Structures are given as structure tokens and as C-alpha cells.
Amino acid sequence: MTDSAHHSHPEATGFHKLLKEGTQALHDQAEVGEFQSRMVHGDLARSEFASFLTQMLHLHQAVDGMYDEAAAKDDRFASIYDPKAHKRTHLIQKDLEDLGVSDLSPAFETTQAFVNSVREMLDASPISVLGVLYVKEGATNGNKFVLKRIQSALGLPEAHAVGYMDPHGMEQRKRWNQFKRDLNELNLTDEDQNACLEVARQCFQMFMDISACVSEHFDRQHSAVEPG
């Protein structure tokens, strides 16, 4: 994003700094990816947005439950986790209804591989699931802005298909600032912190892989209906 978007923010510190700096290169890569760039420039087909949201549904149907499990197993995760605000399955289901999607395409291999990997990490170290929550909460910053472009490009009515991209609405900025403070209050060992960072990195990579797959499927479907 532009410098001005970062202007008023104080320097990151503590555990938040580790997560931010440890994923910065991946963020830079994700932000300029083909799919994300087209999202920003409003050059996205409705079926692509639906396909992306369908993958997010498969992801959250697994991950929302893993958040609950991590909270039951680790008080530190429980202290930062807010089930009402952080679960996304019900929001994505409504988004897909808004888009008129009833027939869901299956999970991509990369989506399933990520879910399997988080499952393994959860079993070994419940706190590591925080890496997913960090990426999901952090991404609300950019998604809020990207959503406006998508809505105008697809001509969607104002409150349609906003749940996944902008789950917190007017509360987004406040929530993100609080989340960063909460991250730094957690009592984590170096090992815990590194496990969270590892999952956060995997989460970024999965996003990029899913985005590439959505574009690829769309191109293939498109060339299949082109005459000649």
C-alpha cells in the first residue's frame, strides 16, 4: 500500500513486530499478485469472487472449529480469541447466498493441504493457530478497501457479499489496534512465537496459491467457451 496508509501508525513492537516483520516480504508479494491486483483495479469476474469465497468457506468450516479447540486447550489463545467476531463461516455462507451461489465447488488441494497442516500444528502446539488469526485479522485492513472496488466493479448492492471481506464494519480499525495490543500482552515463549509465525507464513502462501488457482480455473473455463 501507499506510504500514507501507514503514516499514522506507531512502530510495531514485541510479538506483533515479529509477526509483521516475519511476514512483510510475503505481504508485499501477496499485495501485488495478479489476482489481488485485479481485485484492486476492479477487474474481477463475479464467478472468480464466488470461487475465492467458496475456498474461504472450505477453509473456515475447518478453521473456525480449530479456533474453538485451541481456546479450550490454551488459555492464552482463549484470551485473545473472540468467537463472535473471529468466526467467518456464517458470514461467507451469507455472501455466497448474496451472490446466488448454491452449488459449491470442492476445496482446492492447497486449501485442504493448509487445513491439514494447521490441524497438525494445533495438535502439536495449540497456540500456533494464532498465526491464522493474525493473518485473518490483519487482512481486514486491506480487504475493507479492496471490497469497495469489488462492489463497484460487480455492481453489488451496498450490503451484499461484505461479510468475509469486512467482518467488523465500523469497528475494524478499533479492533485491529486492540488485537495488536492483545498480541503483545500474551505470555509466549520464543518457541510459541516461532510456531505462530510459521503458521502465519503458511497462511500467506496458501492465500497466494488459492488466488492463483482461482485465476487459472477462470481462464480455463473462459477459453473453453471461446469460439475457435
Ligand code: HEM
Ligand atoms: C490488495 C491487496 C492488499 C492490500 C491493498 C493490503 C493493504 C494492507 C494495509 C494498508 C495494511 C496496513 C494496516 C495497518 O498497518 O494498520 C495491511 C496489513 C496487513 N495485511 Fe494486507 N493488503 C493486501 C493483501 C493482503 C493479503 C492477501 C493478506 C493475507 C492473506 C494480507 C494480510 C495482512 C496482514 C496480516 C496485515 C497486518 C500487518 C501488521 O501486522 O501490521 N493483506 N494490509
